[in-house]
Amino acid sequence: MTGILLKNWPYKIFAVLIAFTIWSHVQNVRNPVTDVPAKVPVKYTHLHKGYVANVIPEEILVTLQGPKLQVDEMNIKKDIMATVDLANLDVGTHRVPIKIVIPEERRDGVAALFDSKDVAVTIESVSSRTIGIEVKMKSPPPIGWTLSDPTIQPSRAIVSGRSSLVDRVARLAVTTDATPLKPSIDDYVHIKALDARGREIDGVRVAPDGARVALKLVEAPAGKSVFVSPTVTGQPQFPYQVTKVSVTPNSVTIKGRPESLVNTSTLSTDEVDVTGATGNVVRRTTLRVPPGLDIDGPRTVKVTVKIESLQNR
16 A cells, blocks of 8 residues: 555655645635735823823824735724834833734734834823903904903813913913894804914813803994083173183083084083173083983083173273
């Protein structure tokens, strides 16, 4: 039996090699070796509580190499993990080696090649600040209008995140706009963290992230200063006569719509009657204000009428 097996053994070995070569060729045709590249995010592990990490680059190019059927069955972004271990690392920037992890059930014949052996990782502490919220208008009120004092709820919010970013926050602001067509605002508005130059800072967390803002656009009357013209009626008892009339104050500020102010240059007073007077007359009297106008201040003035005898002159 042994003799039969050994008979022509060189030919038998050659035949086996030929058969294996043919089988390998068929397998390679049916399931060839292939390369599939993809971007994979780099994730970190074992970061100490109270710290944040920034990884650069955030993703690396990974090429899976292996039999086409096995590689095609894999979802590279889900099945392949690129990780960096941050255990025992303190605040600062570090070069950390990358570890590529392939699920055990998919490792047979599959290799992962990647273009970066390590990444730069910056570790920072986390901080927070409580800052008041202010209202920013997209545009100033139109001429003749002004804004009421806004109501903001809540009036303050907490900014948290990387210390370097939190330190850059100069103020918190909500942006809104009111126009004569929409004079009342009562909205829930997103809160933005701004630096000293008014630019929004990304990467920080604001809690709460919005505030309720209520304000109104109201008509702002124009104003101008006008003289007071006292109205004196009657005649003193003979031989007395009026020698001088004065008023305090001699001018007041009126306000109202611009078109109502145009033709008003003086305000008269109620009548001060000096009939039969033999001495000076002093009266506090009311100003006569045209419809549509108002006075910025008291509506009364003091009128002094100086009366002298002709015989003393």
